[in-house]
Amino acid sequence: MAGKIRVVIAKPGLDGHDRGAKIIARALRDAGMEVIYTGLHQTPEQIVETVIQEDADAVGISILSGAHMTLVPRILELLRGQGAEDVLVVVGGTIPSDDVAELKRQGVAEVFTPGAPTAGIVDFLQARVPV
Amino acid sequence: MATTHDRLFSTISGVENEPLYTPESGGVDYERDLGDPGEFPFTRGVYPSMYRGRLWTMRQFAGFGTASETNERFRYLLEHGQTGLSTAFDMPTLMGYDSDHPRSLGEVGREGVAVDSLADMETLFAGIPLGEVSTSMTINSPAAILLAFYLCVGEQQGVGRERLRGTIQTDILKEYIAQKEYIFPPEPSMRLVTDMVEFCAREMPLWHPISISGYHIREAGSTAAQELAFTLANGFTYVEWAIARGLDVDSFAPRLSFFFNAHLDFFEEIAKYRAARRIWATVMRERYGAKNPRSLLMRFHTQTAGVSLTAQQPEVNIVRTAIEALAAVLGGTQSLHTNSFDEALALPTEDAVRLALRTQQVIAHETGVVNTADPLGGSYYVEALTNELERQAYDYFDRIDKLGGVVAAIKENFFQREIAEASFRYQSEVEAGRRVVVGVNRHQSEAEPELEILRIDPALERKQVERVQALRAARDGAAVEAALARLREDAARDDRNLMGPIVEASRVYATMGEMCDALREVWGTWRETPVF
Numbered sequence: 043m044a045g046k047i048r049v050v051i052a053k054p055g056l057d058g059h060d061r062g063a064k065i066i067a068r069a070l071r072d073a074g075m076e077v078i079y080t081g082l083h084q085t086p087e088q089i090v091e092t093v094i095q096e097d098a099d100a101v102g103i104s105i106l107s108g109a110h111m112t113l114v115p116r117i118l119e120l121l122r123g124q125g126a127e128d129v130l131v132v133v134g135g136t137i138p139s140d141d142v143a144e145l146k147r148q149g150v151a152e153v154f155t156p157g158a159p160t161a162g163i164v165d166f167l168q169a170r171v172p173v
Numbered sequence: 174m175a176t177t178h179d180r181l182f183s184t185i186s187g188v189e190n191e192p193l194y195t196p197e198s199g200g201v202d203y204e205r206d207l208g209d210p211g212e213f214p215f216t217r218g219v220y221p222s223m224y225r226g227r228l229w230t231m232r233q234f235a236g237f238g239t240a241s242e243t244n245e246r247f248r249y250l251l252e253h254g255q256t257g258l259s260t261a262f263d264m265p266t267l268m269g270y271d272s273d274h275p276r277s278l279g280e281v282g283r284e285g286v287a288v289d290s291l292a293d294m295e296t297l298f299a300g301i302p303l304g305e306v307s308t309s310m311t312i313n314s315p316a317a318i319l320l321a322f323y324l325c326v327g328e329q330q331g332v333g334r335e336r337l338r339g340t341i342q343t344d345i346l347k348e349y350i351a352q353k354e355y356i357f358p359p360e361p362s363m364r365l366v367t368d369m370v371e372f373c374a375r376e377m378p379l380w381h382p383i384s385i386s387g388y389h390i391r392e393a394g395s396t397a398a399q400e401l402a403f404t405l406a407n408g409f410t411y412v413e414w415a416i417a418r419g420l421d422v423d424s425f426a427p428r429l430s431f432f433f434n435a436h437l438d439f440f441e442e443i444a445k446y447r448a449a450r451r452i453w454a455t456v457m458r459e460r461y462g463a464k465n466p467r468s469l470l471m472r473f474h475t476q477t478a479g480v481s482l483t484a485q486q487p488e489v490n491i492v493r494t495a496i497e498a499l500a501a502v503l504g505g506t507q508s509l510h511t512n513s514f515d516e517a518l519a520l521p522t523e524d525a526v527r528l529a530l531r532t533q534q535v536i537a538h539e540t541g542v543v544n545t546a547d548p549l550g551g552s553y554y555v556e557a558l559t560n561e562l563e564r565q566a567y568d569y570f571d572r573i574d575k576l577g578g579v580v581a582a583i584k585e586n587f588f589q590r591e592i593a594e595a596s597f598r599y600q601s602e603v604e605a606g607r608r609v610v611v612g613v614n615r616h617q618s619e620a621e622p623e624l625e626i627l628r629i630d631p632a633l634e635r636k637q638v639e640r641v642q643a644l645r646a647a648r649d650g651a652a653v654e655a656a657l658a659r660l661r662e663d664a665a666r667d668d669r670n671l672m673g674p675i676v677e678a679s680r681v682y683a684t685m686g687e688m689c690d691a692l693r694e695v696w697g698t699w700r701e702t703p704v705f
Contacts, residue, residue, distance in 0.1 A: 051705075055264065055280060056264035056267070056270075056280055056354075058352045058353025058354050061394045061596050065600050067705040069600075077705075079703050079705050080703070081700075081701065081702075082701070082703070083353075085276070107264050107283060107284055108629065109264075109278075109279035112278055136484070136517060136518060136519065138519055139623065155484045156482075157485050157613045159604050159614070160604060
């Protein structure tokens with residue numbers, strides 16, 4: 043079935059830094075994707091529930107609170123538990139390079155740090171999500 | 174290379190610039206629009222001698238890990254010539270959760286210091302004489318509780334509340350608008366803020382109960398004019414609530430202070446501070462009838478723009494921060510925080526923080542910009558930009574009034590939409606190459622050096638969780654229950670000031686999370702409708 047890429051943009055954790063998440067959400071929508079933005083302060087459980095309910099192809103996790111090494115692995119684990127390990131997981135935020143390597147090892151497809159152009163994120167999703 | 178055809182000549186916020194400004198550009202009446210520094214409408218500064226009289230306070234924001242780590246950083250900064258303290262709290266504290274709450278997992282001590290109870294506050298300020306320092310605390314929804322903790326530490330040191338000097342942010346309106354660290358719905362939040370304003374007017378004459386903040390509005394992607402307009406509109410809203418409470422405007426207005434961003438568009442930032450002072454003085458006098466000259470003075474803290482820092486070629490951030498800091502000084506700030514160059518990657522290391530502080534010291538002692546008050550006053554360009562930002566701010570005030578005021582506009586997502594729009598416009602300009610960000614879309618480096626960054630030891634979270642659990646086991650549980658019951662009872666009644674019950678609950682070591690839970694039970698919580 044030819045269709046639009048469905049992406050959940052998710053804000054886990056307690057911080058309210060939503061500038062990046064909103065810019066990405068809008069850029070992906072402008073590129074023709076279906077975007078579901080969760081809003082702020084989501085638990086990993088809430089995020090995974092949204093991904094499943096929305097039958098998303100990909101989830102973009104925006105995190106700037108420093109809690110990425112706790113929250114991202116938890117989201118990956120919950121996705122696996124739901125049999126949704128085929129959902130492409132990308133992360134954006136202030137993530138030190140050592141942590142980038144570790145997150146990728148655990149199954150994150152890509153990590154975008156501050157300054158990453160939205161066009162690169164669009165291209166990445168279009169290349170990696172089969173539609 | 175870009176030609177003049179595709180280059181933008183507008184400010185970073187999109188204000189169009191003329192190729193040249195002349196005596197005909199401004200239409201400035203010196204007495205009416207500027208005045209000498211220290212004179213109405215204070216466009217040129219709030220004090221006659223400005224930095225000749227006293228330099229700005231160099232106030233670096235710090236906080237991470239547990240209270241004892243941050244206490245060490247405080248002592249380090251005081252030893253290196255810093256003149257005021259500024260406390261960053263971690264996300265669970267800002268959101269009203271104790272460190273052992275499930276929502277706190279992974280967040281304890283990450284973005285600031287974890288403070289669960291008076292016991293942590295005692296550790297945080299151990300060995301620091303509260304009668305001699307001024308302390309700034311960046312916290313909003315639970316501000317009343319942290320103020321109560323601080324007041325109790327003062328009492329333990331033998332320093333009465335009337336002698337405590339400092340500022341607590343408390344600016345809940347900009348949380349709904351931009352920073353999004355809210356707990357309760359807007360109306361009960363505003364009631365709690367007004368309780369603090371009333372309490373401080375009566376009992377803490379040297380304390381600033383609100384720091385009305387544009388910083389976070391700008392960091393969320395707003396323009397300079399939006400930062401200016403929304404911050405002032407919020408300020409007027411606090412004034413209106415306090416007047417509605419029955420307070421005389423001159424009993425609290427002198428203690429209101431402000432907090433602005435210093436972004437990269439040098440002259441636009443300076444114009445923003447000048448317009449802010451003029452608008453505040455004019456409206457306070459004309460609309461709210463303030464008579465005390467101190468009620469008209471907009472005194473403000475500035476922080477350089479975190480949002481302008483790049484993860485690419487991070488050393489370049491030192492240059493950005495220096496230019497932003499210079500704009501803040503030329504704009505007449507009363508205190509300043511300079512960001513560290515590694516903050517697009519993590520919390521700053523000690524070396525990076527020292528360099529940021531040194532940046533301020535160079536401006537203060539080596540550049541000569543402090544030798545005369547408002548050196549840019551009368552610049553055709555700066556005065557024209559000041560007028561333009563003022564005009565844009567009054568336009569926004571009209572739009573907000575038409576929506577029924579700030580609280581109504583928050584509920585309609587007005588501010589959130591305006592900011593999202595501005596931030597997307599800027600990002601599009603950068604991505605199209607029409608705005609240059611050095612190292613990001615021009616002059617990139619192939620190999621980025623690895624930077625040493627501050628790591629928060631994950632064991633700190635466990636330590637803090639154990640600490641709060643041990644506290645709960647050791648304290649007088651019945652006294653805590655009684656104090657929380659009184660807090661709930663008073664929260665349900667609009668005619669009670671909640672500061673009294675909060676101080677009582679703090680003294681018996683009720684935790685911050687328990688007090689917030691008590692208020693959640695009575696007031697409910699807030700959730701915004703996400704827009705993008």
